[in-house]
Amino acid sequence: MLHILSKLLFIKLILLTGAAVLQAQDNAQPPQDNEEIILSEIKEVLSESTIITGLNQPFRLTSNMPDRSRMVIFQQLLDLGKQVRLQSDNPAWHLQLMIYSENSFRQLDSQLAERTLDSEIQLYLSDADQNLTETETIRFSYLDEVPFILREELEGDWTATRFQNTQELPVTNRWRTYGQPAIIVAATGVTVFLLFNLRSS
Numbered sequence: 001m002l003h004i005l006s007k008l009l010f011i012k013l014i015l016l017t018g019a020a021v022l023q024a025q026d027n028a029q030p031p032q033d034n035e036e037i038i039l040s041e042i043k044e045v046l047s048e049s050t051i052i053t054g055l056n057q058p059f060r061l062t063s064n065m066p067d068r069s070r071m072v073i074f075q076q077l078l079d080l081g082k083q084v085r086l087q088s089d090n091p092a093w094h095l096q097l098m099i100y101s102e103n104s105f106r107q108l109d110s111q112l113a114e115r116t117l118d119s120e121i122q123l124y125l126s127d128a129d130q131n132l133t134e135t136e137t138i139r140f141s142y143l144d145e146v147p148f149i150l151r152e153e154l155e156g157d158w159t160a161t162r163f164q165n166t167q168e169l170p171v172t173n174r175w176r177t178y179g180q181p182a183i184i185v186a187a188t189g190v191t192v193f194l195l196f197n198l199r200s201s
Helices: 002-027 034-048 050-054 067-079 148-155 174-200
Strands: 059-063 093-101 104-107 112-126 132-147 165-167
Touching (some): 034 050, 034 112, 034 132, 050 112, 050 132, 059 067
Antiparallel strands (some): 093 112, 104 112
């Protein structure tokens, strides 16, 4: 009786562990793509920038970002209480935001890869006469591990989000690793066996 109860408890423990693993997999969130991470970092940088902090007059914003990303930054500046404008009709000041990245993707094993996003944000502020009055350069870096299979989904189509450096593990040739040695060993064994048989006969 005790033997049956212990077996039942063991089976229940296995089932509970399996259910917990499945639930953890269901709750796991997919990693953010490169653009989401870079935009999040830029928003944080803007809130700490000395140029942005001291900019209290209306200004026009230009950047090397795609329109969808520029609108996110535009909204961030509005949230910071800045008088940013899309058109150049009234604002005398011009803020140029440029971002350059050196991103890398290094395969760790068949499942995982290490993602590194290294970016530099350059801010240029010009007055009404197009005189450059202030410049600021801010760098940030982001590192994590992501599923190797998601590489293309994480990259996106913006230059700043692409992986400039990619390192993949070399593909092992299973035939050379296992097949050829096995055949050599087998052939050697057969040769030795035949030689001994011939000598004995």
